[in-house]
Amino acid sequence: MILGVPPALLFSQVMLGLINGAFYALMSLGLAVIFGLLNIINFVHGALFMMGAMLAWLLASYVGLGYWWALFIAPAMVGVFALMLERLFVRRLHGVDPLYGLLLTFGLALVIEGVFRVKFGTQGMGYDIPPSLQGAFRLGFMVLPVYRAWVVAAAVLLCLLIWLAVEKTRLGSVLRAATENAALVQAFGINVPRLVTLIYALGGALAAFAGVLGAPITSVDPNMGQNIVIVAFAVVTIGGLGSIAGPIVMGFVVGLIEGLTKVFYPDASSVAIFVLMILVLLIRPAGLFGRAA
Amino acid sequence: MASAREEAAGHAGGLGLSRSERVALAGLAALLVFGPFAIYPIFLMNALCFALFAAAYNLMIGYVGLMSFGHAAFFGMGSYVGGWTARYWHLDPLLAIAMGGATGLLMGTAFGWLALRRQGQAIYFATITLALAQMVYFVCVRATGFTGGEDGLQQVPRGRLLGLLSLTSDRAMYVVVAAIFLAGFLAIVRVVHSPFGQVLVAIRENEPRAVSLGYQTRHYKLIATIISCTLSGVAGAMQAIVFGIASLENVHFSMSGEVVLMTLTGGMGTLLGPVVGGFLVTAMENYLAPLGNWVNVLQGIVFVACVLTFRRGIVGVLGARTGWRL
Numbered sequence: 001m002i003l004g005v006p007p008a009l010l011f012s013q014v015m016l017g018l019i020n021g022a023f024y025a026l027m028s029l030g031l032a033v034i035f036g037l038l039n040i041i042n043f044v045h046g047a048l049f050m051m052g053a054m055l056a057w058l059l060a061s062y063v064g065l066g067y068w069w070a071l072f073i074a075p076a077m078v079g080v081f082a083l084m085l086e087r088l089f090v091r092r093l094h095g096v097d098p099l100y101g102l103l104l105t106f107g108l109a110l111v112i113e114g115v116f117r118v119k120f121g122t123q124g125m126g127y128d129i130p131p132s133l134q135g136a137f138r139l140g141f142m143v144l145p146v147y148r149a150w151v152v153a154a155a156v157l158l159c160l161l162i163w164l165a166v167e168k169t170r171l172g173s174v175l176r177a178a179t180e181n182a183a184l185v186q187a188f189g190i191n192v193p194r195l196v197t198l199i200y201a202l203g204g205a206l207a208a209f210a211g212v213l214g215a216p217i218t219s220v221d222p223n224m225g226q227n228i229v230i231v232a233f234a235v236v237t238i239g240g241l242g243s244i245a246g247p248i249v250m251g252f253v254v255g256l257i258e259g260l261t262k263v264f265y266p267d268a269s270s271v272a273i274f275v276l277m278i279l280v281l282l283i284r285p286a287g288l289f290g291r292a293a
Numbered sequence: 294m295a296s297a298r299e300e301a302a303g304h305a306g307g308l309g310l311s312r313s314e315r316v317a318l319a320g321l322a323a324l325l326v327f328g329p330f331a332i333y334p335i336f337l338m339n340a341l342c343f344a345l346f347a348a349a350y351n352l353m354i355g356y357v358g359l360m361s362f363g364h365a366a367f368f369g370m371g372s373y374v375g376g377w378t379a380r381y382w383h384l385d386p387l388l389a390i391a392m393g394g395a396t397g398l399l400m401g402t403a404f405g406w407l408a409l410r411r412q413g414q415a416i417y418f419a420t421i422t423l424a425l426a427q428m429v430y431f432v433c434v435r436a437t438g439f440t441g442g443e444d445g446l447q448q449v450p451r452g453r454l455l456g457l458l459s460l461t462s463d464r465a466m467y468v469v470v471a472a473i474f475l476a477g478f479l480a481i482v483r484v485v486h487s488p489f490g491q492v493l494v495a496i497r498e499n500e501p502r503a504v505s506l507g508y509q510t511r512h513y514k515l516i517a518t519i520i521s522c523t524l525s526g527v528a529g530a531m532q533a534i535v536f537g538i539a540s541l542e543n544v545h546f547s548m549s550g551e552v553v554l555m556t557l558t559g560g561m562g563t564l565l566g567p568v569v570g571g572f573l574v575t576a577m578e579n580y581l582a583p584l585g586n587w588v589n590v591l592q593g594i595v596f597v598a599c600v601l602t603f604r605r606g607i608v609g610v611l612g613a614r615t616g617w618r619l
Contacts, residue, residue, distance in 0.1 A: 103600050118585070270434075
């Protein structure tokens with residue numbers, strides 16, 4: 001017993017927390033990068049997450065393409081879709097009060113989720129864990145399902161890769177420079193509008209990737225992205241929108257805290273994140289990774 | 294959003310109204326009096342609740358430039374508390390509605406204070422209020438003893454006004470709703486045209502300058518938030534009394550989106566805009582209800598279209614075309 005809780009329960013909830021944390025991290029990372037560059041809080045992110053999961057389900061049920069195919073095809077398709085959204089709608093708000101960006105993307109999310117509800121209803125659809133990831137590791141202190149381990153490992157790896165790409169590659173340095181001062185970067189002959197489109201599409205693809213990862217462990221339905229995007233907002237509010245590491249670390253931390261709340265005080269697990277946000281606002285209003293204004 | 298100079302111009306009359314505003318107000322009063330003869334009173338009452346909600350919301354987004362994305366929390370909790378006190382404490386309907394307002398006041402004070410602690414980018418105010426409202430939603434889902442969960446808080450009685458006049462007839466209820474709406478609306482008009490309201494507009498137009506003039510802008514923002522949330526609570530409680538039910542729908546974030554939609558379509562920063570928008574969105578939901586989920590799609594399309602091409606809203610455009618201040 002640890003703190004009056006059986007270790008198996010504790011570890012499995014910690015694991016579940018890390019999984020949710022993986023989704024929060026992938027979502028908030030995309031939100032933060034898009035915000036840095038476009039100054040837009042991208043509400044449509046939740047709908048793109050949902051599209052990733054729905055596409056995985058559609059590919060499996062109508063085309064017969066399995067999980068590993070979906071893991072590449074769904075993000076690619078959603079990435080192209082996000083690219084079109086940016087070109088058709090988001091771009092037109094350049095130079096307008098950033099609050100309108102939230103309203104626009106909220107409207108887009110309503111349309112996308114509404115269309116999916118019309119087509120597929122709100123009933124959750126099941127999506128099987130691929131055969132290669134079924135089963136569990138017996139670790140002695142707990143039983144760890146292979147799929148859960150895979151989700152956390154994949155998300156951590158992807159976050160690390162993105163962090164490295166932003167910190168170490170040329171594209172990353174251009175991105176960081178454009179986040180600081182887009183006009184100056186443009187003056188150096190870099191096509192900033194194209195960079196914006198690219199980053200927006202990549203952020204969308206990242207959300208869809210998280211959606212595919214989540215498909216086998218959550219119920220797949222048109223509303224599945226609604227809460228997660230709000231939680232991701234809370235995560236970027238806690239961490240501050242100014243950094244790459246912030247949303248990644250905070251995503252996992254928040255997931256973990258949510259998991260632990262489930263062990264010790266299950267009734268409060270759905271509000272734990274928001275209580276954490278309140279505490280951060282009380283103690284460190286600028287956010288844990290944010291710079292004071 | 295109208296410029297500060299336009300707003301500062303033409304102050305006369307008891308509420309500081311311009312001539313065009315007085316004409317518009319007279320038109321609104323005529324609609325309130327003659328409306329029930331032409332329009333189904335239940336629809337009218339619903340629209341008035343939403344119109345008051347939107348007008349309260351507009352005080353923040355239109356006049357201070359503060360975007361709350363969690364106003365459903367105040368409206369929804371107002372409706373729960375109003376409904377609960379009417380049903381279980383057998384409060385007078387007016388008192389129950391006042392309790393809804395008090396709920397909005399308390400929550401608005403707490404949430405506004407918290408959200409305003411984060412300085413810098415205005416967008417954080419939206420994300421924080423949205424997150425806090427989502428927390429309220431989850432609490433409401435869990436607290437089935439208070440909210441009735443998925444079924445909602447049902448059988449809220451309309452009661453007797455001041456213990457005398459039964460409100461079970463729609464006509465009697467309508468008179469009360471119209472009176473409360475008008476009182477709330479005039480309160481907002483009064484606030485907007487007061488020196489306090491002028492400072493709000495100054496903050497919207499140029500906050501650093503307002504600060505340099507010596508205004509504690511955070512206090513002004515907080516007070517505007519509290520007024521807005523109080524009236525949102527009143528609107529929510531009023532709706533619970535009218536329909537006899539308070540449900541989870543009212544605290545869901547899509548309700549926060551709806552009030553933004555009303556304000557946006559009608560015209561942010563105009564007095565009559567939110568009322569027009571409130572009627573429009575209520576009508577849309579009422580008459581298009583058979584379309585089911587397509588209503589959401591349509592709402593989304595209206596959202597996108599408004600943001601891209603119609604940011605001034607109906608009343609805003611009308612005012613700009615005619616040169617009237619509405």
